[in-house]
Amino acid sequence: MQAQAPYLLIPSSPEPSTEAGAPEPAALRDDAPPPPPAGAAAEPAARAGHPSWTASLLAERPTAELRHDLSRFGVGVGLASLYGLALGARQGGVSFIHHAAGVPAAMIAVACLGVPALTIVLTLFDAPLDPSRVLSATARAAAATGLVLGGLAPAAALFVVTSGSHDTAALMGLLGLAVGGAIGVRVLLRDLGAALRRDQGLLTRSGYTAALLGFAVFAVALALRVWADTLPLLGGGGS
Template sequence: METGVPEPAERRGDATAAPAERRGDAAASPATTASAGPTAPATSASAGPTAPAGHPGWTASLLAERPAPDLRGDLSRFGVGLGLASLYGLALGARQGGVSFAHHAAGVPAALVAVACLGVPALTIVLTLFDATLDAPRALSATARAAAATGLVLGGLAPAAALFVVTSASDFTAALMGMLGLAVGGVIGVIVLLRDLRAALQRDGGLLLLAGHGAALLGFAGFAVALALRVWWGTLPILKEGVL
């Protein structure tokens, strides 16, 4: 009997302590959950995968707009445009072969050189009459980007041009298809050049006389087209044989 008396008290003590412990656990668990809750999303967000930065392709880098003129980069871009344009000349020379390859490979980019060396400096001089501040480095940068755009178009059309000029039954059809590719590449180059020159004038605040500047740019576009046609007519035998 003596040994059985304290057992109920211990049981009552354990029973009394157990609810208190449960209440303490219940009271502590929301606080723990609340304190642990905000950190969980941050941990999962920080542990998420990070998208790798993409690298622009060669074409995008060639045609990318640059914040400031770079003489070395612009000359390199201009040379790449001439090289791509010469591929189209090689495609045109495939109709006759032999020395015609060299004539056409040199004649197609010769028009780009003529516009860059004669047309752009003349446009810069004309714009000065309308108080337009267009310095030589920016003009060179715009010219190089336009030449690269023209070269990319002509280089992309070179395989199709070679197929058409080789398989055409008449010289007129071959000349017409060759001239069509030249026109597409030339028009795109002129559009890129005029857009870049206009943007340069806007940055310098040179559009106070908008009508005069617009007329000068349009006149340059017509001059560039006429000059390129004249150079191509004089250097590309395929055009002469197609008309004569």
């Protein structure tokens, strides 16, 4: 009789299980949401790294760049011309040219006459302003005004064409100009005001405030004068 070789019972390895009381991993649960696509998480990060065109146009830069500031000012003037074309749609013809040139003419007048005068007054109070910073603030203000006026251009064109009263059309056109100009002046004063020193005495700080407020009044009066003389919708331009 042959002896039977003994055999060993090797227990099978137990299935992996979580410790008592430990939460089951989300990947093992039946109700776990499907993982997001590979590109879904990277897409918002990619968009965050590339700001929009308007954000780049209005962005503050740590160092002023003459070429960039002049380009930004030119874009603001071009967008403001679109609003002028919208106002000229009421009369048509050569009125397009008068309005397209007249609307940004006020911005150029304020930038060439008002801003240098404001800078000179602020330097009398020992304001730490340099020409590059002033140019950058002026360019941002022009870009902001142009964006507002360019955005209002379609609505202005529709209104001035369909309005039955010339006075109403002129009033609404002037209202759009006032909104765009007010935003531009606000951006300019905010940028210049941020560069002023706050550790000065009461007299110096009062001089800062008076100079900024005086510039705002002068800018409004100058812009209204230019628009009244050049825009046929407002009675100017040889209308």
